[in-house]
Amino acid sequence: MNKFKLFSLYIFLNLLLTHYTVIAKPDQFVALDGKPNFRQESNAWYKLTIPFRVLDHPLASSSGYSSQDPAKIIHEDYLDDLKIKVTICFRNDYSRKKLGGAKKDIKFFEYFSSETELITIDVDRSSKREVNFLFPKIVADKMELGFAPELIGYVLEFSVNGALLEVSKGIAFERYSSEDILSKFRSEALSKSSENEGILIPAHFISQNYLDNLGPVKREHQ
Numbered sequence: 001m002n003k004f005k006l007f008s009l010y011i012f013l014n015l016l017l018t019h020y021t022v023i024a025k026p027d028q029f030v031a032l033d034g035k036p037n038f039r040q041e042s043n044a045w046y047k048l049t050i051p052f053r054v055l056d057h058p059l060a061s062s063s064g065y066s067s068q069d070p071a072k073i074i075h076e077d078y079l080d081d082l083k084i085k086v087t088i089c090f091r092n093d094y095s096r097k098k099l100g101g102a103k104k105d106i107k108f109f110e111y112f113s114s115e116t117e118l119i120t121i122d123v124d125r126s127s128k129r130e131v132n133f134l135f136p137k138i139v140a141d142k143m144e145l146g147f148a149p150e151l152i153g154y155v156l157e158f159s160v161n162g163a164l165l166e167v168s169k170g171i172a173f174e175r176y177s178s179e180d181i182l183s184k185f186r187s188e189a190l191s192k193s194s195e196n197e198g199i200l201i202p203a204h205f206i207s208q209n210y211l212d213n214l215g216p217v218k219r220e221h222q
Contacts, residue, residue, distance in 0.1 A: 026166045029056050029079075030158045033128050035169075036086070038135075038151055046140060046149065047203065048133040050086060050156060052167075054079055055125045058160065078120045081218075083159045084131050085115035087189045088200065089152040089173075093144040106188070109152060110143070112200040113193035117218040132203035132210045139199055155189045 033051040041047035060076045089111050095101075096108040114133050121129070140149055153173035158165045173185040203210035204217065211217065 026168045027055065029058050029165045030054055030082075030167055032156070032167050032169060035172075036088075036151070036154055036156070038088070038149060040137065040148075041134065042137075044137055045206070046135040046137055048086065048088065048135060048200070050084065050131050050133075052084075052129050052131070052158070053125055053127065054082070054121055054123050054129065057123050058163075058165070060123075077123050079118075079123055079160065080120045081117060081160050082121055083115060083117040083157075085113065085157045085159070086133060086200075087111055087113040087155040087193045088135075089154065089185075089189055090140075090143060090145055090149065091152055093146070094142065097144070109188075110196060111189045111193040112196045113190070114200040114202060116202040116204070117220075118214065119216040119218060121215050127213075129213055131214060133200050134203045134206060135200050153185055153189070155186050 031053050033053050037049045037051075038046060039049075057074070057076045057079055059074050089109050091103065092108050092110050096103070096105070101108055112135065116131060116133075151172075154171070156167065156170040158167060158170075171182045171186050173182055176182060176185075202217070
């Protein structure tokens, strides 16, 4: 495939997927299948598991879409380039205790982000998938997160070629439900997670077995 065809295909998909992101309902294409789970995996790691299902292809219902160009043919049973990004929040209790701070003081919140991108995944609403990330236990101990650390909050984003596929309950912050508060938490989490880059990692960096029910990932995420 020449560079012009690749560029044309990219522009076509990006515009169409962006259009669907605007008008699509939450959980139309991808949906969570339970809450993210954070638990100890080994003496060295905590595991963050995000359960989800792929329900539909963003182009499956695109009325009037057709092409005689093989480069533009889309297999509606397989979704390519699905990126899953997660940002989590903990309170650094060691720092808080040292300074005598309040538990609600957001200056003691720390954010950690990671992502993985799938080469392709089959569209099958009956199949529960899990994407896993690992958090170093030594970092949790250093922050004094306790015996069973609990997330203060999280932000989950599913996207294809930069177009977000909205999911219900993709943002959680303590027990707040106000959209304004959740939006502010999201902005804070995404902007500050770069301060802890590389700490939360895709689990398949440690073992490819974590990809058993997920599929192949892009090389830069291996």
